[in-house]
Amino acid sequence: MTLAIGVDIGGTKVAAGVVDANGVVLARIRRRTPSSDPEHIVDVIVEIVRQLRTAHDAVPVGIGAAGYIDVDRSTVLFAPNLVWRNTPLRAQVSERLGADVVVENDANAAAWGEYRFGAGELQPDLVCLTVGTGIGGGLIMNGALHRGRFGIAGEPGHMRVVPGGRLCGCGNYGCWEQYSSGSALVRAAREVATERKDDAKRLLAMAGGVIDAIDGPIVTRAAQEGDPAAMDCFDEVGRWLGQGMADVASILDPGRFVIGGGVGDAGELLLTPARETFSHSLSGRGYRPLADIVPARLGSDAGLIGAADLARSG
Amino acid sequence: MTLAIGVDIGGTKVAAGVVDANGVVLARIRRRTPSSDPEHIVDVIVEIVRQLRTAHDAVPVGIGAAGYIDVDRSTVLFAPNLVWRNTPLRAQVSERLGADVVVENDANAAAWGEYRFGAGELQPDLVCLTVGTGIGGGLIMNGALHRGRFGIAGEPGHMRVVPGGRLCGCGNYGCWEQYSSGSALVRAAREVATERKDDAKRLLAMAGGVIDAIDGPIVTRAAQEGDPAAMDCFDEVGRWLGQGMADVASILDPGRFVIGGGVGDAGELLLTPARETFSHSLSGRGYRPLADIVPARLGSDAGLIGAADLARSG
Numbered sequence: 052m053t054l055a056i057g058v059d060i061g062g063t064k065v066a067a068g069v070v071d072a073n074g075v076v077l078a079r080i081r082r083r084t085p086s087s088d089p090e091h092i093v094d095v096i097v098e099i100v101r102q103l104r105t106a107h108d109a110v111p112v113g114i115g116a117a118g119y120i121d122v123d124r125s126t127v128l129f130a131p132n133l134v135w136r137n138t139p140l141r142a143q144v145s146e147r148l149g150a151d152v153v154v155e156n157d158a159n160a161a162a163w164g165e166y167r168f169g170a171g172e173l174q175p176d177l178v179c180l181t182v183g184t185g186i187g188g189g190l191i192m193n194g195a196l197h198r199g200r201f202g203i204a205g206e207p208g209h210m211r212v213v214p215g216g217r218l219c220g221c222g223n224y225g226c227w228e229q230y231s232s233g234s235a236l237v238r239a240a241r242e243v244a245t246e247r248k249d250d251a252k253r254l255l256a257m258a259g260g261v262i263d264a265i266d267g268p269i270v271t272r273a274a275q276e277g278d279p280a281a282m283d284c285f286d287e288v289g290r291w292l293g294q295g296m297a298d299v300a301s302i303l304d305p306g307r308f309v310i311g312g313g314v315g316d317a318g319e320l321l322l323t324p325a326r327e328t329f330s331h332s333l334s335g336r337g338y339r340p341l342a343d344i345v346p347a348r349l350g351s352d353a354g355l356i357g358a359a360d361l362a363r364s365g
Numbered sequence: 366m367t368l369a370i371g372v373d374i375g376g377t378k379v380a381a382g383v384v385d386a387n388g389v390v391l392a393r394i395r396r397r398t399p400s401s402d403p404e405h406i407v408d409v410i411v412e413i414v415r416q417l418r419t420a421h422d423a424v425p426v427g428i429g430a431a432g433y434i435d436v437d438r439s440t441v442l443f444a445p446n447l448v449w450r451n452t453p454l455r456a457q458v459s460e461r462l463g464a465d466v467v468v469e470n471d472a473n474a475a476a477w478g479e480y481r482f483g484a485g486e487l488q489p490d491l492v493c494l495t496v497g498t499g500i501g502g503g504l505i506m507n508g509a510l511h512r513g514r515f516g517i518a519g520e521p522g523h524m525r526v527v528p529g530g531r532l533c534g535c536g537n538y539g540c541w542e543q544y545s546s547g548s549a550l551v552r553a554a555r556e557v558a559t560e561r562k563d564d565a566k567r568l569l570a571m572a573g574g575v576i577d578a579i580d581g582p583i584v585t586r587a588a589q590e591g592d593p594a595a596m597d598c599f600d601e602v603g604r605w606l607g608q609g610m611a612d613v614a615s616i617l618d619p620g621r622f623v624i625g626g627g628v629g630d631a632g633e634l635l636l637t638p639a640r641e642t643f644s645h646s647l648s649g650r651g652y653r654p655l656a657d658i659v660p661a662r663l664g665s666d667a668g669l670i671g672a673a674d675l676a677r678s679g
Contacts, residue, residue, distance in 0.1 A: 119649060119652055129649060188616070190616070193506075193507075193509065195507065197507070197617070199490055199617055199618025199619065200488070200618055200619055200620030200621075201654045203618045203649065203653050204616065204617050204618035205616065206615045206648060206649070207615060209615040209648030210612040210615050210616065211612055211646070212525070213528060214527060219648075221649060223646065223648055226648065297525070298524040298612075299616060301520045301521060301522075301523040302504070302519065302520070302521045302613060302616060303511070303518050304515055304516070304517045304520075305514055306513075332525070334520060334523030334533075334537055335433060335443060335523070338442050339442065339443070339515055
């Protein structure tokens with residue numbers, strides 16, 4: 052029994068795949084998430100898994116979901132984008148499929164995937180950050196996924212980095228992900244377009260002249276083409292990323308940070324300023340080795356690969 | 366072989382004791398630290414251990430030292446208050462004593478002591494904070510001391526909580542321990558004495574009218590006697606403590622925080638505002654269980670008890 056099925060449920064899509072013991076995805080299916088109807092999501096999961104099984108003898112199912120999962124890896128406590136509250140997802144899916152099911156936070160599942168088969172390279176003390184709309188986190192400690200006492204560890208995006216700072220979707224002010232994420236990148240670019248129109252000519256042209264049409268892909272493309280204003284935006288977001296990693300390192304002292312997610316995909320545009328700030332901000336620098344900061348390798352498959360592997364390892 | 370010797374080396378004193386398998390200290394010795402002469406500290410350690418051994422058949426030796434200890438628990442990488450740089454302390458002491466020696470960060474040793482025999486009560490996901498001059502930290506995860514990849518985990522006092530904030534001894538600005546520690550408490554009290562002289566009458570009287578003579582014990586005594594200005598100071602420091610714990614919880618999600626150290630000894634004066642801010646600041650509050658926040662139980666013995674136990678368990 053080496054094949055497993057991984058399911059990754061995000062705010063807008065469900066991705067599922069058959070994954071072998073080396074982390075290779077043998078088959079995959081993608082669907083839009085009917086996020087307004089929590090029961091329908093269960094229907095979609097069951098349907099996709101059955102479909103994948105018509106061609107592959109894969110039994111255990113791992114589900115990564117964007118939300119707080121309880122410490123038993125069975126109940127979704129709270130999933131702001133999926134309308135789930137105290138939903139016994141494991142039981143609901145397991146009953147209908149007649150299979151062992153494990154539920155995990157999506158960023159935790161992605162971290163496990165990168166640890167086992169990707170840029171983590173089995174480094175036993177690893178922090179994976181998924182820099183997308185917000186910052187997702189997954190912690191590997193001593194070779195195990197750290198879930199915390201209540202299952203909610205690895206949400207560093209909600210560290211407060213600025214007292215009285217920007218309002219976060221979580222209701223607090225000044226959370227890290229308001230300064231280092233896709234939202235922060237777009238915010239920075241729109242600010243440039245508002246305040247320094249001359250510098251933002253390229254960005255504005257790419258957005259058809261509409262400031263509010265500037266989005267993450269536009270900023271990334273402009274920066275990749277060398278547009279100084281767009282590169283400034285990555286620089287700002289990267290510096291906040293590096294500072295937050297220094298804060299995380301003061302607590303955890305990991306050997307490596309793996310950076311994934313939509314913004315993470317921009318690679319060195321983000322990682323170069325992040326590394327620079329990290330090495331200048333780390334408390335005790337000069338007297339301690341520096342953690343590596345490397346890009347993720349599994350892309351958007353990380354979550355389903357990790358979820359499948361967690362299901363396999365029980 | 367159930368007896369072990371624990372040695373706790375701080376900036377100003379060396380405390381050592383014979384500790385049994387239940388964490389009971391059977392005998393103890395205290396000496397001032399000759400901190401300007403690193404080799405002399407080794408002499409003092411060796412002498413104290415020999416003296417304790419004249420009455421007790423205790424073999425393994427655990428040393429907790431204020432500084433960065435390498436991941437092999439043998440070399441002091443950097444100890445700002447003890448003039449040690451890359452000092453192979455384990456080898457130096459072990460050779461002269463002919464005994465197994467383990468070296469550990471002092472706050473880590475204290476955390477282990479509280480976990481095994483104190484307020485940690487063997488809760489497997491535990492954060493211990495020693496709130497004294499600064500904030501020392503020790504992390505227990507999944508029932509093990511978390512040392513990190515390079516041995517330097519558990520220094521949350523150097524998270525940046527205020528960009529461009531107060532200068533810290535580590536060289537950075539805005540570190541948590543500049544806002545929640547004995548130094549922060551004294552700073553707050555001296556500010557009150559400078560800016561709101563009428564409110565600070567009691568504090569000033571206790572300090573003989575000299576603002577700079579206001580110290581931690583004075584603020585604590587005044588607050589315990591109900592002086593509103595002194596209680597305000599604890600309130601401020603406690604609120605910063607609670608906010609930082611919420612930040613730590615966003616990463617680690619521990620089941621319990623144990624608060625010790627000189628300021629921690631003030632108990633509810635500190636813990637009540639800390640708990641209040643913690644529960645109001647935690648991201649996702651209302652959808653997740655809250656960690657306990659409890660006072661430490663082993664007092665200033667925590668470090669040597671923990672160091673002895675770490676030596677015993679190898």
